[in-house]
Amino acid sequence: xxxxxxxxxxxxxxxxxxxxxxxxxxxxxxxxxxxxxxxxxxxxxxxxxxxxxxxxxxxxxxxxxxxxxxxxxxxxxxxxxxxxxxxxxxxxxxxxxxxxxxxxxxxxxxxxxxxxxxxxx
Amino acid sequence: xxxxxxxxxxxxxxxxxxxxxxxxxxxxxxxxxxxxxxxxxxxxxxxxxxxxxxxxxxxxxxxxxxxxxxxxxxxxxxxxxxxxxxxxxxxxxxxxxxxxxxxxxxxxxxxxxxxxxxxxxxxxxxxxxxxxxxxxxxxxxxxxxxxxxxxxxxxxxxxxxxxxxxxxxxxxxxxxxxxxxxxxxxxxxxxxxxxxxxxxxxxxxxxxxxxxxxxxxxxxxxxxxxxxxxxxxxxxxxxxxxxxxxxxxxxxxxxxxxxxxxxxxxxxxxxxxxxxxxxxxxxxxxxx
Numbered sequence: 001x002x003x004x005x006x007x008x009x010x011x012x013x014x015x016x017x018x019x020x021x022x023x024x025x026x027x028x029x030x031x032x033x034x035x036x037x038x039x040x041x042x043x044x045x046x047x048x049x050x051x052x053x054x055x056x057x058x059x060x061x062x063x064x065x066x067x068x069x070x071x072x073x074x075x076x077x078x079x080x081x082x083x084x085x086x087x088x089x090x091x092x093x094x095x096x097x098x099x100x101x102x103x104x105x106x107x108x109x110x111x112x113x114x115x116x117x118x119x120x121x
Numbered sequence: 122x123x124x125x126x127x128x129x130x131x132x133x134x135x136x137x138x139x140x141x142x143x144x145x146x147x148x149x150x151x152x153x154x155x156x157x158x159x160x161x162x163x164x165x166x167x168x169x170x171x172x173x174x175x176x177x178x179x180x181x182x183x184x185x186x187x188x189x190x191x192x193x194x195x196x197x198x199x200x201x202x203x204x205x206x207x208x209x210x211x212x213x214x215x216x217x218x219x220x221x222x223x224x225x226x227x228x229x230x231x232x233x234x235x236x237x238x239x240x241x242x243x244x245x246x247x248x249x250x251x252x253x254x255x256x257x258x259x260x261x262x263x264x265x266x267x268x269x270x271x272x273x274x275x276x277x278x279x280x281x282x283x284x285x286x287x288x289x290x291x292x293x294x295x296x297x298x299x300x301x302x303x304x305x306x307x308x309x310x311x312x313x314x315x316x317x318x319x320x321x322x323x324x325x326x327x328x329x330x331x332x333x334x335x336x337x338x339x340x341x342x343x344x345x346x347x348x349x350x351x352x353x354x355x356x357x358x359x360x361x362x363x364x365x366x367x368x369x370x371x372x373x374x375x376x377x378x379x380x381x382x383x384x385x386x387x388x389x390x391x392x393x394x395x396x397x398x399x400x401x402x403x404x405x406x407x408x409x
Contacts, residue, residue, distance in 0.1 A: 011225075011334075011335045011338065012225070012229045013225065013228040013229050013232050013331065013332075013334055013335065014332065014335050016229065016232045016233065016236065017232060017328040017331065017332065020232075020236050020239075020324065020328065021325065021328060024239075024321060024325075055339065084335065084336055084339055084404075086404060086405070091407065094409075095409045099409060100408065100409060101406065101407060101408040101409055102405075102406070102407045102409070103404065103405075103406045103407075104404025104405050104406070105332055105335060105336065105404055106329050106330075106332035106333070106335075106336070106403050106404060107329070107332070107403060107404065108329055108403040109325040109328050109329065110325065111403065111406060115406055115408070118408075119408070
């Protein structure tokens with residue numbers, strides 16, 4: 001059965017690109033338009049991996065990760081940040097929030113798929 | 122105003138002393154009375170001067186006429202500058218917003234179209250594969266039918282064998298054509314599979330490149346945020362004030378400064394720009 005990936009990004013074009021990349025590799029993709037939407041969809045449906053942007057309206061990526069990590073069903077789910085933020089300070093914050101990894105945009109679709117495959121084991 | 126007041130007070134005191142000395146020196150009651158009257162007149166004159174000086178001070182906040190003119194002109198310039206800056210910033214803010222919206226709309230359509238092309242080629246490739254399989258099944262069916270008809274011909278009488286064999290030959294010829302056709306379809310399917318792979322690869326490359334819109338959009342948003350802050354300061358300057366005295370003018374400058382500091386601090390907190398890239402290489406990946 002295809003693994004389910006929740007892609008959270010406020011940019012429509014980035015969501016389209018992420019979804020295309022993941023679907024072409026056989027994953028099922030659920031899209032969310034911001035952190036709050038991501039949180040609602042994560043609670044409503046199961047996801048094997050979550051891919052989230054940082055700067056979004058309503059709820060940013062770090063807050064989403066912190067919130068998800070407090071929920072029992074998401075304590076060990078891999079969560080990858082996919083963002084233009086590349087400062088060490090932000091990465092440290094991401095790590096302490098509970099992110100599994102940090103991917104800086106623009107992403108290379110092949111590398112993204114490699115990382116996801118690795119993280120999903 | 123202060124100099125004038127001091128002169129008035131000192132002048133009054135000196136005049137009083139001189140007149141008192143004059144009265145004492147002559148020792149005459151009429152002289153003393155005349156000096157007293159003169160002193161009163163001087164006090165009245167100086168009091169009038171003091172009142173005038175005080176009134177002038179109230180009007181100009183202690184500034185000279187030249188200073189007052191400078192304050193009025195400077196204040197008017199601030200108002201004009203504030204209004205002009207506010208208008209220009211507002212236009213630039215709107216233009217950047219429109220650029221952002223157009224760019225976003227164009228990229229969404231572009232990505233959708235690339236994905237549609239890729240999906241279309243994949244569908245075509247799958248259909249061709251299926252068609253090739255169907256033709257192969259058909260050939261297998263015909264082969265089976267042909268084998269049974271050959272067995273049937275062998276079992277029948279010799280007179281009928283000739284026509285049966287001829288009929289069989291027709292079927293064999295048709296089958297050969299079918300096989301040749303299927304080879305062409307199979308070859309096409311292989312080529313389409315290859316095209317599909319290439320198109321998918323190209324779309325993935327396009328995906329890396331089209332992400333510039335997301336980065337540009339964030340940079341534009343950051344610039345707009347700074348513009349909004351500056352526009353608020355410009356708006357405040359544009360309100361200005363009419364016929365300000367020195368104290369009011371200085372208070373106004375201090376208010377601009379406070380607002381400026383507030384925005385500088387606020388922007389400082391937000392100034393860590395989310396986009397640090399200057400070229401278009403794909404970003405790093407780090408697993409924790």
